Amino acid sequence: VVLAVLTCWIVARTPLEWFQRVSRPLLFAALVLLGATLVLGPLRNQSRRWLDFGPFAFQPSELLKIAALLYLADQLSRRERATAFGHRTPLLAILAPVGVGAVLVLVEPDLGTSLFIVAEAIVLLGLAGVRPTRFLPFVITALPLLVVYGYTRFAHVRERFEIYASGPKSGTQIQEALIGLGSGGVVGVGLGEGTHKLGYVAEARTDFIFTVIGEELGFLGCAGVVIAFMLFTFYGRRVAWQARALGPHAFYLAAGATFIVAFQALINIAVVTATAPTKGVSLPFISVGGSNLLMAATCVGLILNVSRRTAEHVSTDPWA
Numbered sequence: 001v002v003l004a005v006l007t008c009w010i011v012a013r014t015p016l017e018w019f020q021r022v023s024r025p026l027l028f029a030a031l032v033l034l035g036a037t038l039v040l041g042p043l044r045n046q047s048r049r050w051l052d053f054g055p056f057a058f059q060p061s062e063l064l065k066i067a068a069l070l071y072l073a074d075q076l077s078r079r080e081r082a083t084a085f086g087h088r089t090p091l092l093a094i095l096a097p098v099g100v101g102a103v104l105v106l107v108e109p110d111l112g113t114s115l116f117i118v119a120e121a122i123v124l125l126g127l128a129g130v131r132p133t134r135f136l137p138f139v140i141t142a143l144p145l146l147v148v149y150g151y152t153r154f155a156h157v158r159e160r161f162e163i164y165a166s167g168p169k170s171g172t173q174i175q176e177a178l179i180g181l182g183s184g185g186v187v188g189v190g191l192g193e194g195t196h197k198l199g200y201v202a203e204a205r206t207d208f209i210f211t212v213i214g215e216e217l218g219f220l221g222c223a224g225v226v227i228a229f230m231l232f233t234f235y236g237r238r239v240a241w242q243a244r245a246l247g248p249h250a251f252y253l254a255a256g257a258t259f260i261v262a263f264q265a266l267i268n269i270a271v272v273t274a275t276a277p278t279k280g281v282s283l284p285f286i287s288v289g290g291s292n293l294l295m296a297a298t299c300v301g302l303i304l305n306v307s308r309r310t311a312e313h314v315s316t317d318p319w320a
Contacts, residue, residue, distance in 0.1 A: 011301025181214035188218030
């Protein structure tokens with residue numbers, strides 16, 4: 001938590017131009033770390049997603065989320081400026097490094113995060129005004145291939161899709177999650193008094209923490225969490241909208257950072273409520289996990305940074 005707060009403070013006070021300069025090296029570093037994870041990472045739950053550094057462990061796929069945001073924000077803003085002069089970088093050249101990262105994450109295997117990276121790229125392309133006909137061929141080709149590969153290659157992915165298609169069955173993780181979520185009633189059984197976290201629901205501290213919230217704090221606690229993420233999204237959207245006065249780069253940074261946190265929260269809650277197939281996604285700021293907390297804190301720092309720069313621009317520019 002201390003490291004996350006420090007990271008947020010540093011990111012919020014770093015010149016936006018610096019993020020443009022480091023976007024390519026950071027993405028390259030993320031790809032190298034992902035490659036190292038496939039070779040050196042310990043095998044946990046039939047996947048290699050972590051790099052261990054003594055007592056600390058780090059998940060490079062979380063770094064990829066931020067690296068892809070900084071890289072795409074820089075490249076798309078450059079492409080927008082170059083369009084005015086009649087020359088611009090082809091989309092395929094821009095998307096290729098991010099695509100390589102998504103493939104490396106898929107091989108770990110981590111189908112959900114690879115699809116998350118694809119969704120992040122699609123949203124930023126849409127915000128950049130790229131016509132859907134320009135990137136839909138990539139989406140129509142890539143998404144089915146990713147899903148089919150995950151379904152046929154990994155047994156746990158196939159099992160999760162089958163459970164989702166047939167509905168929660170007795171004894172399954174999602175069934176226990178729903179029982180725990182609903183057993184809290186309106187106000188819950190009391191903070192710390194829940195029992196489903198005692199082995200009934202797997203990953204109760206991380207992927208299924210929302211079940212614990214529902215059992216211990218009830219409907220009111222769940223509603224409070226959802227409303228908090230809605231307010232976060234509303235604020236981030238407003239910051240991004242106002243950041244257009246600074247230029248496209250600031251706009252993409254604020255909008256992308258808001259999307260990363262909000263979309264991850266949406267997926268986590270959708271999984272716990274059986275609205276989406278089971279996928280190991282943390283609930284930002286709440287689930288246990290240092291890598292994800294650092295990623296979320298970085299997103300907050302980016303939003304605060306853009307907000308502060310926008311306020312300074314408005315106060316000094318009489319035409320703003």
